[in-house]
Amino acid sequence: MNILVTDGENRSALALTRSLGRIGHNVIVTGKEVENISSCSKYCYKAFKTPDPLNIEGSYSRVIAEIVGNEHIEMIFPMTEQSIYCLNDVREQLGKRVILACAPPEKMELVSNKYKLFQMAEKLGVPIPETIFVKDADDFHGKTMCELRFPVVVKPAFSKIKDGNKLISTRVMYAANQGELNWLYKTKLELRHSSLIQELIVGEGTGLFTLFDRDRHLALFSHRRLLEKPPWGGVSVLSESVPLDEEMVVAAGNLLTEVQWGGIAMVEFKRDIQDGRAKLMEINGRFWGSLQLAISAGINFPSLCLDYNLGRRPASLLADYRVGQRLKWFLGMLDHLLIRVMHQDRSYNLPPGSLTCWQVARQLMKNCNDNMTFDVYDPEDRNPLISEVKVYIKELLYGGS
Numbered sequence: 004m005n006i007l008v009t010d011g012e013n014r015s016a017l018a019l020t021r022s023l024g025r026i027g028h029n030v031i032v033t034g035k036e037v038e039n040i041s042s043c044s045k046y047c048y049k050a051f052k053t054p055d056p057l058n059i060e061g062s063y064s065r066v067i068a069e070i071v072g073n074e075h076i077e078m079i080f081p082m083t084e085q086s087i088y089c090l091n092d093v094r095e096q097l098g099k100r101v102i103l104a105c106a107p108p109e110k111m112e113l114v115s116n117k118y119k120l121f122q123m124a125e126k127l128g129v130p131i132p133e134t135i136f137v138k139d140a141d142d143f144h145g146k147t148m149c150e151l152r153f154p155v156v157v158k159p160a161f162s163k164i165k166d167g168n169k170l171i172s173t174r175v176m177y178a179a180n181q182g183e184l185n186w187l188y189k190t191k192l193e194l195r196h197s198s199l200i201q202e203l204i205v206g207e208g209t210g211l212f213t214l215f216d217r218d219r220h221l222a223l224f225s226h227r228r229l230l231e232k233p234p235w236g237g238v239s240v241l242s243e244s245v246p247l248d249e250e251m252v253v254a255a256g257n258l259l260t261e262v263q264w265g266g267i268a269m270v271e272f273k274r275d276i277q278d279g280r281a282k283l284m285e286i287n288g289r290f291w292g293s294l295q296l297a298i299s300a301g302i303n304f305p306s307l308c309l310d311y312n313l314g315r316r317p318a319s320l321l322a323d324y325r326v327g328q329r330l331k332w333f334l335g336m337l338d339h340l341l342i343r344v345m346h347q348d349r350s351y352n353l354p355p356g357s358l359t360c361w362q363v364a365r366q367l368m369k370n371c372n373d374n375m376t377f378d379v380y381d382p383e384d385r386n387p388l389i390s391e392v393k394v395y396i397k398e399l400l401y402g403g404s
Contacts, residue, residue: 005029018294058170207274209281211248226239268286
């Protein structure tokens, strides 16, 4: 089968390329450059350069459509929110024989709009952090902060917002006091749109990963983030598979059933050390960065998702996986360590019991074993790591130019 995987710069794209390539599919990879960590894999059949999907004037979708026609693509896996956004706009133009393996725009809106998502969670009784809903920057000035204690977390409703012909990436921000909060709402473009101000939840971050079919989980996997980049909350750089948490499974099921979700999703929680409850952080309606951990632990989500989109939907695919399996992203851990050293003043944001810098350094140097796999490095497929190191060094020396 001819399969197109977008955004080859991402680790999730590499995991999917390796997974589907190993079982005999022709995996065609696209990216902002022809050479990226996924296209360098021996499991990549062909690679193409595309415009940046963050530029939404239409050139990205046109190039993808040309590749789809020329390479006789049968299924497309868009790997990032921006590529999903662009390709959903031209879903009907890709051809009836082409399967776009992502949720349609109306369902993506329901899970990716944090403002609406947390209102829905509140309605369904799913635990969330104490939250102030802010419609826009003007609305902020009418809000009172007496409900929350500083520091607080500020979340734009969308991780990507439209600005002219471009999508702008937003980020989670922090405010240690009222002055910092006022400054954020005065200066940040993304906060002119709807946003949330939330209490800072201290606790372990846990991701629940599911292949969901309207009202039931078909496949489930869970991990905890041992280290993140940035250290006080972000992408996982060291993670470990953990047993399923029934409270999280039920909460995720209720949320996804409410929107009649079909396909892959990651539902992220934090277990609040104050009251012990698992509180919703966000939902991502796409493959996640630590996808390789699930595959290494025994749940091959790319293969399962392929079958699901081909209409092969058995009554249940739920299966056990190896608990205690760890996944290390070497360069991500190195960044984590460097950020910790350079920003020691932000140590208050670290969860209690966090590894010391020395412990992180020791974990960084540990070799691969039966319970530890690497995210990018594979002894049978070394070129992706070489490509990643080249890009990393270039960015250190020249700022990515």
